[in-house]
Amino acid sequence: MSRVPGDLAPTAGQTVGPFFHDALPYPGDSELVPPSRADAVRFHGVVVDGAGAPVPDALIEIWQADADGRIVQEPGSLRRDGFTFTGWGRSATDADGHYSFSTVRPGPTTPGTAPFVAVTVFARGLLNRLFTRAYLPGDPEALAATPLLAGLEPDRRSSLVAVEEGNGFRFDIHLQGEGETVFLRHPRH
Amino acid sequence: MTDTTITTADPDAAAASQGAMNEEIAAISAAYDRAGVVETQPRLDYAPYRSSLLRHPTKDLHHADPEGIELWAPAFGHQDVGPLEADLTIQRGGEPIGERMVVTGRVLDGDGRPVRRQLVEVWQANAGGRYIHKRDQHPAAIDPNFTGVGRCLTDDDGRYRFTTIKPGPYPWKNHRNAWRPAHIHFSLFGTEFTQRMVTQMYFPGDPLFALDPIYQSIVDPRARERLVATYDHDVTQHEWSTGYRWDIVLTGSHRTPLEDA
Numbered sequence: 001m002s003r004v005p006g007d008l009a010p011t012a013g014q015t016v017g018p019f020f021h022d023a024l025p026y027p028g029d030s031e032l033v034p035p036s037r038a039d040a041v042r043f044h045g046v047v048v049d050g051a052g053a054p055v056p057d058a059l060i061e062i063w064q065a066d067a068d069g070r071i072v073q074e075p076g077s078l079r080r081d082g083f084t085f086t087g088w089g090r091s092a093t094d095a096d097g098h099y100s101f102s103t104v105r106p107g108p109t110t111p112g113t114a115p116f117v118a119v120t121v122f123a124r125g126l127l128n129r130l131f132t133r134a135y136l137p138g139d140p141e142a143l144a145a146t147p148l149l150a151g152l153e154p155d156r157r158s159s160l161v162a163v164e165e166g167n168g169f170r171f172d173i174h175l176q177g178e179g180e181t182v183f184l185r186h187p188r189h
Numbered sequence: 190m191t192d193t194t195i196t197t198a199d200p201d202a203a204a205a206s207q208g209a210m211n212e213e214i215a216a217i218s219a220a221y222d223r224a225g226v227v228e229t230q231p232r233l234d235y236a237p238y239r240s241s242l243l244r245h246p247t248k249d250l251h252h253a254d255p256e257g258i259e260l261w262a263p264a265f266g267h268q269d270v271g272p273l274e275a276d277l278t279i280q281r282g283g284e285p286i287g288e289r290m291v292v293t294g295r296v297l298d299g300d301g302r303p304v305r306r307q308l309v310e311v312w313q314a315n316a317g318g319r320y321i322h323k324r325d326q327h328p329a330a331i332d333p334n335f336t337g338v339g340r341c342l343t344d345d346d347g348r349y350r351f352t353t354i355k356p357g358p359y360p361w362k363n364h365r366n367a368w369r370p371a372h373i374h375f376s377l378f379g380t381e382f383t384q385r386m387v388t389q390m391y392f393p394g395d396p397l398f399a400l401d402p403i404y405q406s407i408v409d410p411r412a413r414e415r416l417v418a419t420y421d422h423d424v425t426q427h428e429w430s431t432g433y434r435w436d437i438v439l440t441g442s443h444r445t446p447l448e449d450a
Contacts, residue, residue: 002393002414002415002416002417002418002419002435003414003415003436003438007415007438008297008299008300008301008438009229009411009412009415009438010229010230010299010438010439010440010441011386011388011415011416011437011438011439012229012230012231012388012407012412012413012415012416013230013231013386013387013388014231014374014387014388014389014403014404014406014407014416015231015238015241015387015403016374016376016387017374017389018322018324019312019314019320019322019324019325019374020312020374021322022312022320022321022322022336022337022338023310023311023312023337023338023374023376024310024312024376049243049244050242050243050244050247051243053243055244061385063258063259063262063263063382064258065257065258071257071258071261073261073264074264075264075265075266075267075268075269076266076268076269077263077265077269078265078269078270078308078340079268079269086263086264087258087263088263106258108257109256109257109258110256110257113257116257116258118258118259118382120382120385122387123244124240124244125238125240125241125242125243125244126233126241126244126245127231127232127233127235127238127241127245127403127406128230128231128233128386129385129386129387130246130250131382131383131385133253148251148253152251156248175243175244175245175246176243176244176245176246176247177247180246180247180248181246182248182251183246183250183251184250184251184252184253185249185250185251185252185253186252186253186254186255186259186383186440187252187254188299188440188441188442
């Protein structure tokens with residue numbers, strides 16, 4: 001018996017492996033809103049390993065509130081209609097380790113708190129998924145008041161704050177080593 | 190398949206033998222037994238899986254209470270997933286080669302509640318151990334009638350069900366004469382974003398279990414066994430397909446049932 005009755009211990013994760021590209025990516029996966037929309041922003045970056053080399057077989061997923069800070073429960077992420085904001089998307093990295101989303105700047109889900117994009121990282125060579133947050137720059141007071149960020153050394157804190165660009169945000173993910181991204185563990189997980 | 194952690198001109202010359210790999214695995218296993226602390230998840234830092242060497246965080250994961258968006262999961266519906274996507278044997282013009290099988294089970298949260306109407310994605314090799322993926326160089330036949338990719342939504346009991354072909358084992362380049370046990374990749378969502386996971390389902394009695402560093406990266410034997418499906422003759426269908434059952438438990442949820450309205 002693989003799992004005895006009543007056993008509610010969590011199922012173990014395993015690596016996504018190298019062969020997910022025919023299964024998980026799909027047309028429109030990274031376009032939470034069409035890039036042509038007036039309020040569209042780019043959320044992008046590179047995934048690098050402990051030697052600073054790009055990771056060309058990673059998969060990034062994001063989950064975020066809409067521009068007003070509302071958490072939406074709308075289906076349609078897999079067959080986007082171009083109008084419904086679902087808040088979720090996925091982007092496989094390219095040969096340069098680069099991922100890219102078209103989305104909107106999320107609003108704070110609680111007034112006065114710093115808005116963030118929830119990020120999940122999968123990759124060949126990564127034995128379980130990793131969670132992190134990409135906080136948006138632009139409101140230093142809200143960022144300073146964020147307990148998670150306040151509890152980190154400055155050099156580690158910066159790994160969780162995206163960098164403002166002309167048309168959006170850049171959020172590089174360092175799996176290991178210099179500038180290693182802070183990855184999260186949640187209670188009961 | 191390429192695995193880039195060994196980069197000499199002749200990868201086999203630098204690769205460990207299976208015997209050396211077994212010793213690495215056994216040493217970690219013995220240290221785990223001595224420590225006496227139960228683990229349920231794979232080690233991120235597990236050197237026998239060579240591709241993990243430069244791809245695991247070296248700092249401890251930072252404890253964070255989930256908040257805001259993390260307490261919710263994306264929603265998927267019938268406009269996202271067609272009912273035929275759960276049958277991997279009807280996607281092309283003809284019958285795929287191999288053992289037709291059904292795999293079914295429930296997706297539960299850490300309190301045993303069903304995860305309802307949520308997305309399950311699967312992908313796998315064909316009966317000969319070959320993926321359709323362009324980077325799979327294993328010289329086994331591609332089956333023109335099998336892509337090895339499927340999706341479904343769980344029902345109100347959290348139940349998923351796929352009809353597919355039993356995948357074959359396949360070689361990879363982690364070490365010399367390395368073979369993966371047959372498996373189906375599963376991608377799962379819960380009711381909260383923190384429950385998101387990807388894993389692999391295995392088949393009972395696979396002789397490759399002890400030799401495989403990805404399976405063995407889960408150092409707890411019972412946690413490994415939870416990834417192994419059970420043959421179930423009640424799922425097997427008369428003159429049609431064999432049947433396997435595999436239940437998935439996601440990590441605990443934080444929202445109380447009252448908040449689940």
